[in-house]
Amino acid sequence: MATGNFALRKKGEKLAPLSERLARLGLTRDWDFVLHLPLRYEDETAITAIGRLVPGEAQQCEGEVIRSDVVRRPQGNQLQVTVRDATGHLQVRFLHFYPSQLKQLEIGKTVRLYGAVRQGYLGLEMVHPKVKTPTQGAALPTTLTPVYPAGEGVTQPWLRKRIARALLDVEIKDLLPETIRERLHLPELHRAIKHLHHPPVGASLMALSDRTDPAWQRLKFDELVAQQITLRYSRELKAQTIAHAIAPQTTALTDRLLASLPFALTRAQQRVEDEIAKDLAKTTPMNRLVQGDVGSGKTVIAALAAARAIDAGFQAALMAPTEILAEQHFQKITQWLEPLGVTVAWLSGKQKSRDRQNNLQKIVSGEAKLVVGTHALIQDGVSFNRLGLAIVDEQHRFGVAQRLALRSSNDEHLPHLLMLSATPIPRTLAMSYLADLDVSVIDELPPGRQPITTKLVSIGRKAEVLANINEQVLQGRQVYWVCPLIEESEKLDLTAATETFNEIREALPRLNVGLVHGALPAEDKQAVMDDFKDGKVQVLVATTVIEVGVDVPNATLMVIEHAERFGLAQLHQLRGRVGRGAQKSFCILLYGELSETGRERLKVIRETTDGFEVARRDLEIRGPGEFLGARQSGTPMLRFANLETDVELVEAARDFAGQWLSIDPERAKQHAKRWYSAKEGFLEA
Numbered sequence: 001m002a003t004g005n006f007a008l009r010k011k012g013e014k015l016a017p018l019s020e021r022l023a024r025l026g027l028t029r030d031w032d033f034v035l036h037l038p039l040r041y042e043d044e045t046a047i048t049a050i051g052r053l054v055p056g057e058a059q060q061c062e063g064e065v066i067r068s069d070v071v072r073r074p075q076g077n078q079l080q081v082t083v084r085d086a087t088g089h090l091q092v093r094f095l096h097f098y099p100s101q102l103k104q105l106e107i108g109k110t111v112r113l114y115g116a117v118r119q120g121y122l123g124l125e126m127v128h129p130k131v132k133t134p135t136q137g138a139a140l141p142t143t144l145t146p147v148y149p150a151g152e153g154v155t156q157p158w159l160r161k162r163i164a165r166a167l168l169d170v171e172i173k174d175l176l177p178e179t180i181r182e183r184l185h186l187p188e189l190h191r192a193i194k195h196l197h198h199p200p201v202g203a204s205l206m207a208l209s210d211r212t213d214p215a216w217q218r219l220k221f222d223e224l225v226a227q228q229i230t231l232r233y234s235r236e237l238k239a240q241t242i243a244h245a246i247a248p249q250t251t252a253l254t255d256r257l258l259a260s261l262p263f264a265l266t267r268a269q270q271r272v273e274d275e276i277a278k279d280l281a282k283t284t285p286m287n288r289l290v291q292g293d294v295g296s297g298k299t300v301i302a303a304l305a306a307a308r309a310i311d312a313g314f315q316a317a318l319m320a321p322t323e324i325l326a327e328q329h330f331q332k333i334t335q336w337l338e339p340l341g342v343t344v345a346w347l348s349g350k351q352k353s354r355d356r357q358n359n360l361q362k363i364v365s366g367e368a369k370l371v372v373g374t375h376a377l378i379q380d381g382v383s384f385n386r387l388g389l390a391i392v393d394e395q396h397r398f399g400v401a402q403r404l405a406l407r408s409s410n411d412e413h414l415p416h417l418l419m420l421s422a423t424p425i426p427r428t429l430a431m432s433y434l435a436d437l438d439v440s441v442i443d444e445l446p447p448g449r450q451p452i453t454t455k456l457v458s459i460g461r462k463a464e465v466l467a468n469i470n471e472q473v474l475q476g477r478q479v480y481w482v483c484p485l486i487e488e489s490e491k492l493d494l495t496a497a498t499e500t501f502n503e504i505r506e507a508l509p510r511l512n513v514g515l516v517h518g519a520l521p522a523e524d525k526q527a528v529m530d531d532f533k534d535g536k537v538q539v540l541v542a543t544t545v546i547e548v549g550v551d552v553p554n555a556t557l558m559v560i561e562h563a564e565r566f567g568l569a570q571l572h573q574l575r576g577r578v579g580r581g582a583q584k585s586f587c588i589l590l591y592g593e594l595s596e597t598g599r600e601r602l603k604v605i606r607e608t609t610d611g612f613e614v615a616r617r618d619l620e621i622r623g624p625g626e627f628l629g630a631r632q633s634g635t636p637m638l639r640f641a642n643l644e645t646d647v648e649l650v651e652a653a654r655d656f657a658g659q660w661l662s663i664d665p666e667r668a669k670q671h672a673k674r675w676y677s678a679k680e681g682f683l684e685a
């Protein structure tokens with residue numbers, strides 16, 4: 001296919017269906033909505049006269065629009081508005097806006113604004129306040145307005161309605177025995193939940209936001225108890241599981257693979273390889289996470305583990321989260337193992353039915369010793385001949401249920417499980433809670449890597465950057481250009497990607513520019529990637545589909561447009577696509593308007609290329625909260641409680657969970673299901 005083919009979604013095709021977007025937020029059952037608690041609150045219960053607004057606080061006011069201008073700025077158009085009431089004037093600015101907002105903010109209209117007030121250039125101002133057109137005579141709310149964790153295509157107003165409905169529909173039965181509730185001075189569950197969703201006027205915002213409120217204590221305790229129960233339960237399950245010991249008579253294939261590699265393993269790789277070999281030789285299933293920064297060489301570790309399994313007469317499976325990544329593993333590993341006589345099968349959801357049948361046949365007959373693919377590997381109809389080892393790359397969650405799906409039929413043995421990831425797990429979590437998961441760290445990069453130089457450049461200087469690229473590419477370099485993320489809409493992301501693609505093609509007419517994005521059919525994606533790998537495409541315009549794993553050592557320049565819109569971990573992953581060869585590599589972060597924290601965040605990426613350090617500083621800036629790494633542990637993630645600061649609750653929960661399971665196991669499990677069943681799939685296994 002031509003690289004100019006950038007077919008977007010077919011007509012009529014939409015964003016991911018709502019149910020899928022909700023599932024990404026962990027929202028499937030009514031109970032999930034009930035337990036989807038606010039991040040913070042907005043106090044819309046009062047209107048402050050403009051003359052009484054205090055800088056530094058979020059407040060609500062109401063007034064008439066007396067000025068509304070669209071002003072040109074190098075970063076894009078701004079909307080500047082002045083609102084007044086009988087007591088004063090307020091300036092309001094929007095750095096981006098929709099046509100509907102222009103209408104809402106026309107001169108003469110009355111608007112209600114909610115936002116942080118600050119001292120601006122021309123007096124008090126609000127930047128990007130929430131704007132409403134007030135309804136005549138309608139009363140103000142009597143409870144604080146919850147602000148929920150939301151996501152792409154799932155808006156606050158929608159969530160508020162949906163959660164309010166769930167609160168009416170679900171019977172919030174208190175499963176906790178009264179004795180423990182009284183001993184810990186915890187409120188009843190339905191009261192606590194309602195209080196947190198809709199705190200009355202006058203509730204202490206402080207206690208709510210630092211989560212010391214008794215209602216929060218109750219929810220945290222319940223969460224911790226649920227986690228304890230699930231942990232104990234999965235340990236119990238695990239104690240009952242067995243695996244085939246992979247202790248081969250010969251290590252012929254493993255040795256030949258090692259000998260045929262164009263490089264020697266680093267010391268860290270050797271150590272990790274040894275650890276895996278020891279685990280594999282046991283009759284309890286391995287459950288090991290290999291954690292290594294981007295480019296540390298995890299793929300070869302996977303291939304060696306597979307070789308060990310094959311040497312012992314077993315099959316191995318390697319699963320990756322995206323087509324691009326799976327295909328890349330397939331190519332690389334085939335290139336390593338096929339010359340040594342190993343048949344590798346390929347499975348993907350997008351495969352033609354005949355190909356699939358053909359591959360399935362090889363898997364069930366045992367002819368294919370190694371199977372590489374996407375989630376298609378754990379779908380119905382895949383039946384292994386003698387699976388000994390399952391490897392999962394860059395997967396954030398792989399629960400017991402999936403693991404059970406990945407085993408040979410008629411075999412009560414579980415495969416050994418090896419997970420690979422570049423996302424660091426916080427130390428405290430690893431120490432206190434990962435009893436079930438062994439972690440190996442590759443803490444060394446292969447020799448000869450050139451450090452990546454990272455530069456921050458204002459987006460106003462894009463033309464310069466493009467001219468520079470032209471030069472570099474003519475000298476044989478290849479470039480990734482990552483398109484800006486547009487919040488709220490996947491559709492806009494695609495439009496933006498296409499626009500960026502056209503823009504860059506126009507700016508660099510002498511170069512071959514390709515485009516890949518998530519909605520591209522798999523073959524087209526692959527065709528573009530192949531052309532990039534072969535050097536036919538010199539500039540690859542991409543969305544974050546290239547975030548993990550993509551390995552094209554000749555690509556030495558990465559440009560990320562509107563870098564301030566990406567998460568730090570994501571920027572680090574993206575940057576890891578360059579600096580993989582012997583050439584010096586560069587990463588250019590093009591930034592638009594930056595907030596104080598925005599600037600600080602980008603500085604982190606400029607100052608360090610160490611994934612652990614990035615994660616640590618990210619945590620510092622954001623404060624502890626959701627941490628991706630926690631999911632990898634296979635341990636149910638904590639959303640509300642904090643293992644470090646809620647020590648007393650953690651201990652109480654640990655003691656109580658043990659008692660509860662022995663006194664009333666049914667109830668205890670029912671409790672854990674409320675919290676986790678949809679999300680983690682633990683208790684279903």
Ligand code: ADP
Binds near residue numbers: 297
């Ligand atoms: P990641 O850990 O990000 O998955 P990869 O496995 O893709 O990293 O490895 C990155 C690159 O480094 C690949 O091109 C790989 O072949 C190469 N590589 C891996 N181990 C070594 C080594 N010990 N010495 C030199 N190059 C290596």
Ligand code: MG
Binds near residue numbers: 299548549
């Ligand atoms: Mg990788």
